[in-house]
Amino acid sequence: MRSLVVIGGGPRAAGLLERIAAQSPTLPAAVHVVDPHPPGAGRVWRHAQSPLLRMNSMAEDVTVFTDSSFDGVGPVRPGPSLAEWTDVDPAAFPSRQVQSAYLSWFFDHARKSLPPNISVTVHQASAVHVDGQEVLLDNGDCLHADVLLLALGHLDAELEPEHRKLAEHAVEHGLVYVPPLYSADADLSAVTGDVVLRGFGLAFIDLMVLLTEGRGGRFEQGPDGLAYVPSGAEPTLYVGSRRGVPYHSKTGYRLQGTRPKLPRFFVADEVRGPALDFRADVWPLMAKEIAWGHYHELFTGHPDAVRMPFAEFADEFAALPWYSDGMRALELFAVPDPADRVDFERLDRPLDGVTFSSAEEFQDYLRAYVVADVARRSDPRHSADLGAFLALLSVYGQVADLMPFDGWWHGYFSYLASGPPPDRLEELLALSRAGVVRFLGADMWVEAVEGGFVAGSATTPDVVRANGLIEARLPSHTLGRTVDPVLRSLRAAGEVSEDAAGLVRVSATGRLITERGEEHPTRFAVGPFTTGKSYAAFARPHTNAPAFRQNDLLAREILRLLGDNARGR
Structure with a gap:
């Protein structure tokens, strides 16, 4: 019986099992999942952490299942979102322990969905070395891998x-x-x-x-x-x-206007080129897309805040480059309140040029800033910010497909879109006042x-x-500074390589690329430590999540290598 060894048992591994099950494979095969932490949840989402720690996503915005938006090759297998599974307030921000239970359940669900000819064995151990097709574990066991997948998740690194x-x-x-x-x-x-x-x-x-x-x-x-x-x-x-x-605080409202079809202006396939410069070639189109989401919601949800018909504005907006005098003039005329206009530079560096004679003055100023941010993100009058957020999501996955993440862009995205729940900022204010x-x-x-x-x-x-x-930040992982023993063993043998940013190089199908520039025929890697894009392992429903499509492609490729002849059914 041929075997697949998956090193890393977090949500990525669970998602892969679900996509393997969706293909209804007929081959007999053994799957070995190696992780010292609970399967499904893995290290980051394990239950054994403080119950005070919470997700920064609302329950309704988290799913591990494909839905009608999915356009991968494999079949759609719908299932409950986190909100539906837990039966909590969809707008609540659950604890990480709740998410841990959801992911652990999903792993069991995926395993039970597999046909009886596919067995799954979980090894609660760490992989320490890979030699040929043999994977050595820290408990002394040795696993044979006809196909090997590194689904290692977020990794630690030696100190800079x-x-x-x-x-x-x-x-x-x-x-x-x-x-x-x-x-x-x-x-x-x-x-x-x-x-x-x-x-x-x-x-x-x-x-x-x-x-x-x-x-x-x-x-x-x-x-x-x-x-x-x-x-x-x-x-x-x-x-x-x-x-x-x-x-910035997470928003606490819904769209007040019509939902736009996104993306409209930023389409990765139309931007591709041999030597793209992020700032010159990519960011202006991204900025226009995000601004479009903002203004679409402002005009359709708050017509009293603008002074021209939406159809007229949309035509002029579409014809103008984002960074142009014409676009600035259009915004100034159509949107009278500066608080309703898009200003990416001001958003990025709100304290530029702002100084205070004492720290005490600044405490008062920043408390007022946080109060205003929470108020804006809680007031449906400013739902254009949610329109911008949705457009931001529509470009995020495309950029990952187009080129390596620009360091500034990834930080900017997190700053705007991955902030804490508003009550955490209320707690910050209380701690500041104390x-x-x-x-x-x-x-x-x-x-x-x-x-x-x-x-x-x-x-x-x-x-x-x-x-x-x-x-107060996550470690910056590079292959040269990794502490992961499997990657270290592969690097020492020249069987893995890194790009200029230190990410593990993989091919379009997820295969490891060796120091010789060759694709390994049976070794794969997926996750944030690779050049295969840092897609989140779970996603918002109805967004045709890139990670789910990536899992689908990977599952089909692995089944082909294992010898399944029923892939197309």
Whole structure:
């Protein structure tokens, strides 16, 4: 019996099993799934993490099943979204433990959907070495792999030189330093006193929760809004970043106008070229698409906010390049309120040119900024922001198909589209008012000094001194710095290679590309550590999710290699 070994048992592995089952294969085959963490959930979504940590997606926006929007070759096999499976408020942001249960159930569902001629064995162990067709596990077992798939998910990496120096400084001076890592994995037991956090995205939100409510503090609703009651065990958190502001809140409303057909202006197949420049060739069309989503919702959902007919505006908008004087003139005439116009540069760097004479002035300013952000994202009057978000999603997957992610673009996307639930920002405000969180500002800098760390920003002249520094972001993985033993063994043998960004090179069908530039006939890799696009393993319903199409293609290719003759049925 031929065998498939999948290293990594998270949602990607579960999705692949579901797509294999959808093909109704007739061959006898054995599938081995290797992961020390629970199958389906994997490391990131395992149940064994703080119940305080939550998803940053609403329950109705999460599914692991194909639906009528799916245009892959394999058949559609619909199933419940997270909201339908849990029977919770569709607009709720469930805990990661709830998502863990959903993904674990999905893995079992996919396994039970397979015909009896396909067996699945889960090995709760780690793969440590690959030699030919043999996969060695850390429990001493050895698995034969006629086909090998690396579905490793998000990976750790050796410390970058800067982080290594900071870690050595912390040891030398009896300080605390936490390098980039996954918040649920961080040992925060030694974090006390004054601590600097470098990063203001989702990793910061997780760390904020773990170091405050996770230390026994609590939030109480009072006459003046949410208040934080300290336990006395929490540190003081000084937070800053390049932008100096938190990610934008998730929206809490639905479209008020008609839903546009997206994408309209950005079609990857029409942009392709041998030497694309992201800023010059790609971003202007992306920006126009996102702006189109914004204005489509503004005109159709809020006609009182504009001063020309939508059909007329749409014709003029379609004819103009995004970065042109004509487009600016059209916006100025058609949209009287500047708050209703699209300004990508202002959104990207809201603190550019904004300075304060003291840190206290800035605390008040940034609290007002966060209050306004939560209010805007909660008010249906500003549903054009949701229109822009939907257009943003329509270009995201296309860009991944077109070229490697530009570093600025991926961060910008996360900043606009992957922010926290609004109540997390309400908690941030409460912590700020309680003096537990202090804002540093934009273009933040950190230095290691005798006996501590000092930090400041371009926003205020104030400098803080701390006994701890936390890198509030995920590790940046590259093949050259990977700590994954399987990738290290393959790299040492020249059987895997990396691109300029350090990603593992794979072909269009997901095959590993060796140092010699050859596609390996039976080894595949998929996930954020590869050049095969960083698609999320689950998706919003009715979006023809790229990951599902990728899983479908991969499943068919693997079945062909295993010898199935009924692929086309």
